[in-house]
Amino acid sequence: MPPIVEVCALVKRYRGAETNAVDGISFDVQPGALFTLLGPNGAGKTTTISILTTTLAPTSGTVRIAGYDLANAAAVRREIGIIFQKPSLDQNLSAEENVRFHAVLYGLYPFRPTFRAMPLAYREQVEHLATLVGIERELGKPVKTFSGGMKRKLEIVRSLMHRPRVLFLDEPTVGLDPASRRNLWRYLTDVRAEHGVTVFLTTHYLDEAEQSDDVRVIKDGQIVAAGAPARLKAELLRPYLLVDAADREGLGSELRALGVAFTEGRRFRIELDGHGVHDLLRAVQTPLTHVQTHDPTLEDAYLAIVEEPQT
Amino acid sequence: MSVQSQAPMVTSNHASAMATIAYRDFVKFLRDPVRIISTFAFPLIFVVVLGGSLQDNLGTQAGYDFLTFTFTGVLAQTLFQSSALGIISMIEDRESDFSQEIFVAPISRYAIVIGKIIGESLVALTQGVGLIALAVPIGVDLSPGQIIGLIPTTIASCLLGGAFGLLVLSRLSSQRAAQQLFPFVFLPQFFLAGVFNPIQQLPWYLEVLSRISPLRYAVDLMRGVFYAGTAERAKVVLDPLALNLLVVGGMFAVFLVAGTALFVRGEQNR
Numbered sequence: 001m002p003p004i005v006e007v008c009a010l011v012k013r014y015r016g017a018e019t020n021a022v023d024g025i026s027f028d029v030q031p032g033a034l035f036t037l038l039g040p041n042g043a044g045k046t047t048t049i050s051i052l053t054t055t056l057a058p059t060s061g062t063v064r065i066a067g068y069d070l071a072n073a074a075a076v077r078r079e080i081g082i083i084f085q086k087p088s089l090d091q092n093l094s095a096e097e098n099v100r101f102h103a104v105l106y107g108l109y110p111f112r113p114t115f116r117a118m119p120l121a122y123r124e125q126v127e128h129l130a131t132l133v134g135i136e137r138e139l140g141k142p143v144k145t146f147s148g149g150m151k152r153k154l155e156i157v158r159s160l161m162h163r164p165r166v167l168f169l170d171e172p173t174v175g176l177d178p179a180s181r182r183n184l185w186r187y188l189t190d191v192r193a194e195h196g197v198t199v200f201l202t203t204h205y206l207d208e209a210e211q212s213d214d215v216r217v218i219k220d221g222q223i224v225a226a227g228a229p230a231r232l233k234a235e236l237l238r239p240y241l242l243v244d245a246a247d248r249e250g251l252g253s254e255l256r257a258l259g260v261a262f263t264e265g266r267r268f269r270i271e272l273d274g275h276g277v278h279d280l281l282r283a284v285q286t287p288l289t290h291v292q293t294h295d296p297t298l299e300d301a302y303l304a305i306v307e308e309p310q311t
Numbered sequence: 312m313s314v315q316s317q318a319p320m321v322t323s324n325h326a327s328a329m330a331t332i333a334y335r336d337f338v339k340f341l342r343d344p345v346r347i348i349s350t351f352a353f354p355l356i357f358v359v360v361l362g363g364s365l366q367d368n369l370g371t372q373a374g375y376d377f378l379t380f381t382f383t384g385v386l387a388q389t390l391f392q393s394s395a396l397g398i399i400s401m402i403e404d405r406e407s408d409f410s411q412e413i414f415v416a417p418i419s420r421y422a423i424v425i426g427k428i429i430g431e432s433l434v435a436l437t438q439g440v441g442l443i444a445l446a447v448p449i450g451v452d453l454s455p456g457q458i459i460g461l462i463p464t465t466i467a468s469c470l471l472g473g474a475f476g477l478l479v480l481s482r483l484s485s486q487r488a489a490q491q492l493f494p495f496v497f498l499p500q501f502f503l504a505g506v507f508n509p510i511q512q513l514p515w516y517l518e519v520l521s522r523i524s525p526l527r528y529a530v531d532l533m534r535g536v537f538y539a540g541t542a543e544r545a546k547v548v549l550d551p552l553a554l555n556l557l558v559v560g561g562m563f564a565v566f567l568v569a570g571t572a573l574f575v576r577g578e579q580n581r
Contacts, residue, residue, distance in 0.1 A: 053415055077417035088408040092339045104331040105416040111330040 002067070003028035004166055004198050005035070005052065010061035012047050012221075021047045023221035024061070029200060029214070031165075034192065036209040037202045039218035040306045045202035046085055048218070049170045052200070053082050066165050078106070081159030081197075085170040087151040089143045089158075096139040099126055099158050106162040115140075129157040132194070133187045149180030156184075156191060166198045173205065185211070206299055219306045241277055242267040244290035251286040258283055267292075328418045329426035336397065336430030340437070350438045351445070354389040358382050358442075359449055361507045373509065375543040382451045383537050384506035386442055387530040390435040390465055391472035392497055397431030398424075398476030399489050406486055420575045424567070428473035435469045457537055464533040467559050471529050474563045477570030481577055500526040511549065525566075528558045 005028065012022040022044040029035040037045050050056035052063055054073040063070045066079040089098050096115050100122075104111045109122045130136040133153040138146070146154065152172055159167060169188075173181040185208070192199060201212065209215050210229045217225035217232070225232055244267045245251040255262050255270070260280065262270045267290060270280065277293055340346060362381030369377060404410040413423055443461065447453060479496060483489050502508055503517065504526035513521055521527050531548060532555035538544040539552075 055411055055414055074417045074419075077415055080415075082411075082415055084408060084411050086408045088410075088412040090335065090339075090409050091407070092342055093335065097335075097338075101331050101335055102412065102416075104327050105413070105418060107324050107328065107418070109327075110324060111327040111334065113334060 001031050004031040004066055005029035005200060006062075006064040007048075007052070008062045010048070010051065010063060011059045012044075012051060012056070013059045020059070020221050022051070022058075025216075025218065025221070025223050027216050027223065027226070029166075029198060031198055032196055033213040034199045034201065034211065036212040036215045037200070037218055038204065038206070038209045038215055038302070039202075040204055043218045043306070044221040045204075045218060046170055047221075049082075049168055049200070049202055053077075053080055053168055078162065079165045081162065081164030081167045083152070083155045083159055083167070083169045083172050085174065087148075087155060089146075089151055089154065091142075091144040094140055094142050095130075095135065095146070095154050096126060098143060098154065099139075099161060102158045103161045108162055125161065126157070129160055132190060133157060147180070149176050149184060152176065152180075152184055153187065156187065160191065160195065160197070163195070164197060166200055168200045170202050171204070172201070173203070173208065206302055217302070217305060224305055239272045240294050241270045241272060241280065242290065242292040242294060243270065243284075243288050244268060245286045245288050247286055251284070251288075254284060254286050325418060325422040328416070328422050329429060332413070332423060332426030333430030333433060336427065337433045340434040350389075350393065351441045354385050354438070354442050355445055355449075357385045357507065358446070358451075363449075365507065373546070375546050376452070378449070379451050380509075380534075380547060381507045382442075382446050383534050384504070384530050386439060386461070386465065387468045387533040388501060388504065388506045388526060389442060390432075390439050390468040391475070391526050391529050393435035393438055394428065394431045394469045394472035395476030395479065395497070397434055398427055398473050399480050399483070399492075401427065401480055402483055402486050402489050420571055421567075424477055424571050424574070428470060428477070428567075431473050431476075432466065432469035435472070436465060439465045439469075460536040460539065461533070464529075464536050467532055467556075468529040471525055471559050471563050471566075474566035474570060475525050477574060478566040481570050481573035500524045503527060504530045505549070506530060509547075511546070525562050528555050528562070531555050532559055 007028070008026045010022055010025050011020055013020045025044075025048065037048060039045050047056065051058045051070070052065065054070060054076050058070070065076045068075040068079065070076060090101070093101065100109075100115065100118065103109050103122060103126075109119055112118045115123065126139065127136055130139055133156055135150055135153050135157070138150060143151065143154070173184060176184065188199070191197070201208065203209060212229060215225075215227065215229055215232055216223045225235065227235070243251070248264075248268075251268060252262075252264060255268065260270055260275070261273075262268050272280075272293075281288075281291065358378070358381050362378040362385075365381065366377035401410065404413070416423075439461075443453070443458065479492065480489075483492070499520070503510070503521040503524040505521075506526070510517075510521055510527075527549075531550055532552070535544075535548045535550075535552040535555055538547050
């Protein structure tokens, strides 16, 4: 099956900026996948999602969504649903009025000034989706009385009204408490199971990335790691040994003589890659002043990637 | 048939999209009591205080009724300004992130701005109706013919104001910038358009500024219709009706096209 999202050499430089916010990234997303763009704040996640959803013009590069080039913005917009980083609901309207506004704007139903006057199909669709995320009783209430989690759920309902093929979620759980986060994910899983929609997620939460089929780690506008979470973990979770000696030069030549790969920083870092710590230490003659084994967690490894200064 | 298996009907109806955008603005206005009161209070104060005092002090010399003169000016100005400021309030949508929801919709950008202009015009027209209803008790003479004549001219003021607001909006970056704009863009037009002051005679530089003020044509168009066939017409109205109509129509078209293009470009090319 051809990819549903194709991004090739995408670059964005904001007006007056000296560096690229997105710096030549390329990737594909398979239909039906849960795809995650993972990265720290300011890495270029929102910029990428804004370009992919046609709200921001790229500087260069090509993007195709569901087979349509970005230049065909109206066609792309019909195929996508978006949940922005900050809730984009009208606080003056009720929950259902926000959904109705969206449905009419997308040309799904003719405009009617009240819920009752809307076609039956609309009323059923709204009630069905609202039940799916558990806000069916709140549909008539003003959005300004909603909690952060409820607003997110309402946005999910709204974004699914036009049956998008790709649902973009830009850090959807930022600002939510742990219970609401878990809750939202449970509903998103149900929604994916029922609608088979491709989900394109940006997040800086590792546990959210772990549930995805495919991950790209983005840093300073560039993709620095790619793959399924299991593969990424295997790549990132390399245990290593930190050693040091008063005679650093001696230790360096000895390790080289032993054929042990290492990097020299404040300490000597030896990737374990199957070597046993005990065997390694036994083989070294230079008196050591520091020995430390390190078993990074996924979070450690991710932080190491994104905090490492780029050369 | 279950709702899941039923594909949503795609009407792709721009009229419906415009109606829902307009409806949203109107509902927003109706749910804001403070805004409703203030929109009626200010124009009324202008007409009563300014119109009344000018009438008592200068009315007999001028040879026409200042209260009516001020009423027609303030009516056009209120509608023009209300529509323009309503459109400029789209900047609030941008800051509250609601504009993203509108701008990712698969509809023409013109449908968005025209829907917005219609909505803000409806809001302004509600104010206009209120102002006309209050004009009679405070002593403005209105014949049924004049009231009918006011209908198309009030709509013209709203549309021109909306398109003007769009052009101004396209050049703004924040709500703060929008607030600072008022004394430069709207206030001078009060005087240059002759809302409460006669501008039959102006020094050449003010005449030039007056001629490029969009509000001048909205006010003069309204007075042209309102005073048609009266003895006061020659003293009050500046330009022929056809010229005012032409300028109002031309400015509306230019502001709408340029404003939409600039606004959309400003949203996308950051």
